[in-house]
Amino acid sequence: xxxxxxxxxxxxxxxxxxxxxxxxxxxxxxxxxxxxxxxxxxxxxxxxxxxxxxxxxxxxxxxxxxxxxxxxxxx
Amino acid sequence: xxxxxxxxxxxxxxxxxxxxxxxxxxxxxxxxxxxxxxxxxxxxxxxxxxxxxxxxxxxxxxxxxxxxxxxxxxxxxxxxxxxxxxxxxxxxxxxxxxxxxxxxxxxxxxxxxxxxxxxxxxxxxxxxxxxxxxxxxxxxxxxxxxxxxxxxxxxxxxxxxxxxxxxxxxxxxxxxxxxxxxxxxxxxxxxxxxxxxxxxxxxxxxxxxxxxxxxxxxxxxxxxxxxxxxxxxxxxxxxxxxxxxxxxxxxxxxxxxxxxxxxxxxxxxxxxxxxxxxxxxxxxxxxxxxxxxxxxxxxxxxxxx
Numbered sequence: 001x002x003x004x005x006x007x008x009x010x011x012x013x014x015x016x017x018x019x020x021x022x023x024x025x026x027x028x029x030x031x032x033x034x035x036x037x038x039x040x041x042x043x044x045x046x047x048x049x050x051x052x053x054x055x056x057x058x059x060x061x062x063x064x065x066x067x068x069x070x071x072x073x074x075x
Numbered sequence: 076x077x078x079x080x081x082x083x084x085x086x087x088x089x090x091x092x093x094x095x096x097x098x099x100x101x102x103x104x105x106x107x108x109x110x111x112x113x114x115x116x117x118x119x120x121x122x123x124x125x126x127x128x129x130x131x132x133x134x135x136x137x138x139x140x141x142x143x144x145x146x147x148x149x150x151x152x153x154x155x156x157x158x159x160x161x162x163x164x165x166x167x168x169x170x171x172x173x174x175x176x177x178x179x180x181x182x183x184x185x186x187x188x189x190x191x192x193x194x195x196x197x198x199x200x201x202x203x204x205x206x207x208x209x210x211x212x213x214x215x216x217x218x219x220x221x222x223x224x225x226x227x228x229x230x231x232x233x234x235x236x237x238x239x240x241x242x243x244x245x246x247x248x249x250x251x252x253x254x255x256x257x258x259x260x261x262x263x264x265x266x267x268x269x270x271x272x273x274x275x276x277x278x279x280x281x282x283x284x285x286x287x288x289x290x291x292x293x294x295x296x297x298x299x300x301x302x303x304x305x306x307x308x309x310x311x312x313x314x315x316x317x318x319x320x321x322x323x324x325x326x327x328x329x330x331x332x333x334x335x336x337x338x339x340x341x342x343x344x345x346x347x348x349x350x351x352x353x354x355x356x357x358x359x360x361x362x363x364x365x366x367x368x369x370x371x372x373x374x375x376x377x378x379x380x
Binding site for chain 1: 114117200300303304306307308310311314352353356359
């Protein structure tokens with residue numbers, strides 16, 4: 001197969017797997033945050049701040065992988 | 076002036092380029108509907124030597140690269156450099172205006188009120204919990220980081236604007252400065268000897284040979300993550316918006332336009348939120364790393380909230 005074709009295919013698969021990992025991680029995070037807010041509404045604001053921070057960190061790792069996919073796709 | 080004679084020529088050249096490109100694309104695809112080139116779309120996000128204003132292209136001054144002892148400096152002004160400078164000037168003017176309005180009354184009104192809201196939020200929620208009272212002397216740096224990144228992120232969402240932080244070299248520069256500040260704050264707080272001793276990680280002397288390179292490498296990963304996070308967040312949002320608009324050109328029909336526009340508006344709102352969030356995350360993580368460096372990673376510190 002043409003190496004370019006394999007690169008495009010790999011970029012597509014890679015992006016799919018990346019979003020799988022990211023959505024799973026952030027989903028678990030959001031579930032824990034919701035539960036904590038439900039149990040103790042007075043700390044809801046602090047939980048929300050920590051949730052946003054953790055989500056941004058997970059997204060950061062996601063974008064590492066996404067950058068590699070982009071490099072593959074624009075070769 | 077330098078621009079007048081060249082921008083007309085440049086506009087003509089740019090139009091000629093676009094016409095030639097579309098003609099070439101149409102010819103290469105055999106006149107069928109697949110004249111859409113994704114790479115051409117990404118040109119909007121990449122750096123270029125001209126800045127777009129409504130109606131014309133302003134060709135920016137380009138200088139020959141200067142070689143100073145083996146290192147090449149290319150100081151020519153490109154689109155992203157232009158927006159870097161513009162962001163700096165805007166931030167300077169806004170800060171001076173806000174600071175001056177405190178001379179009238181200590182109670183801020185209007186724009187100064189907005190800046191005070193953000194500054195107090197950063198001080199009470201980010202700097203004081205992470206770095207303690209000793210961190211207040213680094214507030215100017217952290218506030219500059221926050222507002223500068225915010226202005227640069229938001230510049231990309233304005234018509235005819237470009238995101239300077241969508242260039243990995245810009246975010247790398249910001250991350251290098253953050254790295255320097257983290258080390259400087261750690262050395263100032265703990266003293267050079269203690270800082271170097273921390274690099275060994277408390278292991279016996281025979282493990283130092285492998286421990287020190289690993290620790291030094293570990294020092295670099297955190298700013299590298301800061302750089303990649305900001306760059307990829309900004310670039311990713313723009314790629315999605317450009318791709319959604321590119322769908323209109325790919326299908327070559329007007330029916331796609333309202334659907335595309337609807338999605339683009341949604342992603343645009345998300346990008347607005349991400350611009351704010353990424354500026355906050357960069358600042359918060361920098362202050363967190365500075366705080367960790369200042370107090371030492373293995374010490375107990377009581378947090379008063």
